[in-house]
Amino acid sequence: MDLLSLWEKMLANLKQVLPKEIFTNWFEGNIIPYSYSEEENLLILDTMTNFLRDYVSKKYTDILETVAQDAIGRPTRVQLITSQEKKPAGESQSEAVAETITLPSKPAATPAPTETVVPDTHSVPSGQTEWVQPELPISDDNTAPMPIVKEAVPVKPDETPYNNNLNKDYTFDNFIVGNSNRVATAVAKSIAAAPAQKWNPFYIYGGSGLGKTHLMHAIGHELLKNFPNMRLLCITSEDFVNEFIQCIQDKNTESFRRRYRNVDVLFVDDIQFLGRGDKESSKEEFFHTFNKLYQDKKQMVFTSDRPPRDIKKLEERLRSRFENGMVTQIEPPDLETRTAILRAWAEKENITCDLDALNYIAANVSENIRKLHGAFIRVLLEASQSKSNVTLPLVKHAIHYITDAQDEKKYITIDEITTYICQHYNINYKELMGKKKTKDIALPRQIAMYMCRELTGNTYPHIGTAFNGRDHTTVMHACSQIRKKIDKDSHFKEHLEKMMNEIRGVDN
Structure with missing residues (x-):
């Protein structure tokens, strides 16, 4: 796993275990992976400001190390820095940066000059002033001086x-x-x-x-x-x-x-x-x-x-x-992101859409955002002509040209998965959703949770709610256990893949 993939996996797990406000304000978009040393089991994260580094280090290091261990598969230390600071004395400078991310060393910052001389060859449109780039500090507050300008x-x-x-x-x-x-x-x-x-x-x-x-x-x-x-x-x-x-x-x-x-x-x-x-x-x-x-x-x-x-x-x-x-x-958006994009578009158009309808569009249009937008516009046109809200039947009719072209790509629900698991392992639905933890029940339950995550793209909290209101951490643990079993047991892996292929073939 490269550095970017590791961090993206950690963010996906952090999103499930942290309150939305905490995740958005302190983690999403404010922390970037810097390096990972396999020899030292040390992951270094780059923060936007010194304040952010100190706050997250104090409050959330334990959580970061937990999700890092889950993603990597072994205990991992997490250290936060700001890119302008030097690493603490005694810390290794070794780095294992992914091929897709190159982090050049940053030259020492120099103070902004009190007066900047601009060559006469510079020219800008009439009525505008000229912006001159000093060394811009990444400040911890909003009081950083504005760049010097010339007439x-x-x-x-x-x-x-x-x-x-x-x-x-x-x-x-x-x-x-x-x-x-x-x-x-x-x-x-x-x-x-x-x-x-x-x-x-x-x-x-x-x-x-x-x-x-x-x-x-x-x-x-x-x-x-x-x-x-x-x-x-x-x-x-x-x-x-x-x-x-x-x-x-x-x-x-x-x-x-x-x-x-x-x-x-x-x-x-x-x-x-x-x-x-x-x-x-x-x-x-x-x-x-x-x-x-x-x-x-x-x-x-x-x-x-x-x-x-x-x-x-x-x-x-x-x-x-x-x-x-x-x-x-930038990779193709996952199911959760595609659904979020559709929700944003629906809110912008002030259109009432059933969640199942949006999920169906997101599940069947996955190539890129342009095609997703084209399908959404087609659905809006259908809803406008029929003067109705956006429902699942309406969406199926509106974008049948897409599903027909791809041999009716399967839209899989949690109910389909749980029904299949009950039939395959000869257990009843009440047992699957209950609290019984014997191996003949616990393993099928974990497999069902894992399949729900892999085949539907639903979030951990959503899956936990569907499994009789379980906490999202239970679902995360189940998925982690199944992944470990897949890595260790090739026969189990083949059997699981066969079951998942059978579910993908179930008709709507």
């Missing part, structure tokens, strides 16, 4: 004003956080609070329609809210290439260089296209632009459909620079 400089007649091209709907408020994007979101919020301090460049990759562009634009909106005078440029790699080619034809490459190399933040969407074709001159130009911005400590964010190592025609010198920053993946 507005008129834009030159032959230069294009900065147009950030940000989508107004792509904000953090509209972005649903789940296990698939939690680490990427945490890094994005850290950048929005203090650009070019820890994660530069920030490289986000994943399949189409998973929210990479949304998250990048959300960083931009938050940066402009925190630092209104920033020169922020958001483009696609194709835009960069086309604009450079046009400037060559117009014999105006110097204007192009001033425009791109004097920005404070550069966002490039679909960076993988930079590796295509024979546009060597544009690749060379981008390389020098990257170096200039990095040298000047300007924030860069890139999105791609694949990690840097998989862009075959990308120059090695650029690939290594991308990998020297923060590289993180």
Whole structure:
């Protein structure tokens, strides 16, 4: 298990055992995995502030170590740091960072200058002021000094004003956080609070329609809210290439260089296209632009459909620079996240939706968020035409074009699983839900809980409620026991997989 997968698994368990407010305010988006030493059984987590580090260390270290042990399978110490502090004396500096996350050492911070001199080549749109990047501390409060600004400089007649091209709907408020994007979101919020301090460049990759562009634009909106005078440029790699080619034809490459190399933040969407074709001159130009911005400590964010190592025609010198920053993946959202997204959309549209109806959509549309939104719009249209609420029968009819195309993908319920387990092990429902703990009852009960988690995607509390109001920790323990049994007993694993396949084949 790599570092990101480990932390995502721990967060999923923390969400089940902590109150929602505690999880949201202290853990979700505020803590990032830093390193894990297998030799020392030591997991180091990076916190946003010293106050957060001290508070979580004091109150929640025991819980963190418990969920770490459950995720890793052996006792694990957990230590919290802030990335700007040095590790305590005597602590090992060894790290086992996952391939998908590269944490460069941070240079020592220097105090913000009392006066900043800006080269005359800088130009910004008329009516705006120029933002100059000092060393921005990640403060424990809201009293951090704002960056120094200089009086507005008129834009030159032959230069294009900065147009950030940000989508107004792509904000953090509209972005649903789940296990698939939690680490990427945490890094994005850290950048929005203090650009070019820890994660530069920030490289986000994943399949189409998973929210990479949304998250990048959300960083931009938050940066402009925190630092209104920033020169922020958001483009696609194709835009960069086309604009450079046009400037060559117009014999105006110097204007192009001033425009791109004097920005404070550069966002490039679909960076993988930079590796295509024979546009060597544009690749060379981008390389020098990257170096200039990095040298000047300007924030860069890139999105791609694949990690840097998989862009075959990308120059090695650029690939290594991308990998020297923060590289993180956004994966397809899990069932719980898809359901949360649908709920948010329903609330925004002020539409009453049955939970079973939303669960059915989420279970049958799992590829990406764009397809999920298309299915949701189709359901709204059906509800509008029939002038009814969104119910399960309505949803089944509305998105039958999806379920028909995928051979009626199975939507599995907890009741189906418990019924199957009772029949398979020849026990009655009352015994399965009761308190009897003999092996002939306890093992089928644990298997049923494990299947409910794996096949339905329901949360631990929801499953516990379905099993006669049991606590979510009981469900977590049951799932952990079954996973251990799977690892140790290959015959049990085969038998379990056979049962789960039989359940997947049950007709609605």
